[in-house]
Amino acid sequence: MSPRPGATRVLVTGATGFLGRNILAALATRPEVTVIAACRAPDRLPAAFSGEVRAGDLRDPGYRRALVDGVDVVCHAGTWGAFWGHAELERRQFFEPNRDLIDQAIDRGVRRFIQTSTVAIAARPVNGGPIDDFAQTRRTGFWPHLDRLIDLDDHMRRHSDRGTQMITMRLGHFVGAGNTLGMVPALVPRLRTRLVPWLAGGRARLALVGGSDLGEAFALAATADGLDDYESFNICGPTLPTAREVIEFIADETDSPRPWFSVPYAAGYAFAWLMEKLQLLPLPDPISGARLRELALPDRPRRPQTRLHPSRGLADRRPRIPRRSRRQRLPLAPPGPAGVSDEGRRSPVGRGPHSLIRSLTGPGQVNCSLPANGR
Structure with missing residues (x-):
């Protein structure tokens, strides 16, 4: 496909992954955008994609230098990460290549750099207010990947005055069909070892977001006007099920055993490290943005915020997973605990009308800010 005259040239890294494919799909609906796909295996790109492909490995410095030539916007969805430990690998495989890609984008005059991150980078307010x-x-x-994401966010803030707008996308846990490196495929083989504990009893809440909403959020971030030099947006769904509800649902849908004991957070990471050393748990695979960390979030938000209309509710986003029986009918985004209304948990929080995604009201929307800890 030949580039459209005057179109914004948007590069999507990690274009064959769950997040990247959804970004490609959302950008394909924008006639003012010319999309460039960056990936290691072009044969895994969606069949419908007919744009330019820049194949290579993001760990290659030469590839990173050439990758951003002639690009207006970078949607960086390609990454490497582990669920625990591996600090040196995180530095070499993830942080240093990512930081260099940001610097290359600045040096080559890219107008906007959009970084995949997680809502888990935010500190939890001691007063239980919204995040x-x-x-x-x-x-x-104790979690090197998350700590390096914070380092990248700091780097983007410091260099946002050099002509390239910097946007951090703080994403919830990915859910939906086609997520082969996310919560379901990560959990199921580990659950079947019977050595996976609850973290803090599974009481914490999980911020979930579906693939099409992720793609739309990135497309808006890539094309919106009037943004500041540095921006940050929380992207998550309208309800916050507990980790126990989500994991029990996944376990029952896949005929896997549920966790049968609980440990504190710090002990959970130490336990995972020990099980890996003893080779009693499957080794952590690289992940493309999905975070398994349980996020402890409050039940009630506080002030008006920006929202994004999703194409469907989170309850419709059940993963397509093999199952021999359906013993539980719990939706992936179940209702909250006693005393917390669904309407209360859909209440908005955030920054107001200046935000990237316009303020909307009503059920079944995607929040772009999160409430904080309120167990």
């Missing part, structure tokens, strides 16, 4: 789009970050000291 704003710009909420202060907090390093864990």
Whole structure:
């Protein structure tokens, strides 16, 4: 496909992954955009994609230098990550290549760089208030991937005055068909070892978001006008099921055993490290943005915020997973605990009309900010 005259040239890295494919699909509906796909295996691109392909490995410095030539916007959805530990690998395989890609984009005059991140980088307010789009970050000291995401966010803030707008997308956990490197495929083989514990009893809440909504959020971030030099947006769904509800649903749908004991968060990461060393759990595979960390979030938001209309409710986004029986009818985004209304948990939080995604009301929408801890 030949580039459209005057079109915005948007590069999507990780274009064959769950997030990348959904970004490609959303951008394909924008006639003002010419899409460039970056990936290691072009044969895995969606059959419908007919645009330019720049094949290579993001760990290759030469590839990173050439990748951003002639590009207006970068949607960076390609990454490497582990669920726990591996600090040196995280530095070499993820942080340093990602930081260099940002610097290459600045040096070559890219107008906007959009970074995939996670809502988990935000510190939890001690007063139980909402987590704003710009909420202060907090390093864990025990999860290197998340800590390096915070380092990247800091780097983007510091260099946002050099002509390239910087946008951090703080995403919830990915759900939906085609997510082969996300929550379901990560959990199921580990659950079947019977060595996976609950973290803190599974009481924490999970921020979920579906693939089509992720794609639409990135497309809006790539094309919106009037953004500041540095922006940050929380992207998650309208309801916040507990980790126990989600994991029990996945276990029952796949005929896998549920966790039978519980450990605190810090002990959970130490336990995972030990099980890996003993080779009793499957090794952590690279992941493309999905975060298994349980996010402890409050039940009630506080102030008006921006929202994005999804194409369908989270309850419709059940993963397509093999199952021999359906013993439980719990939707993937079940109702909240006693005393918390669905309407209360859909209430908006965030930054108001200046935000990337216009303010809307009503059920079945995607929140772009999160409430904080309120167990």
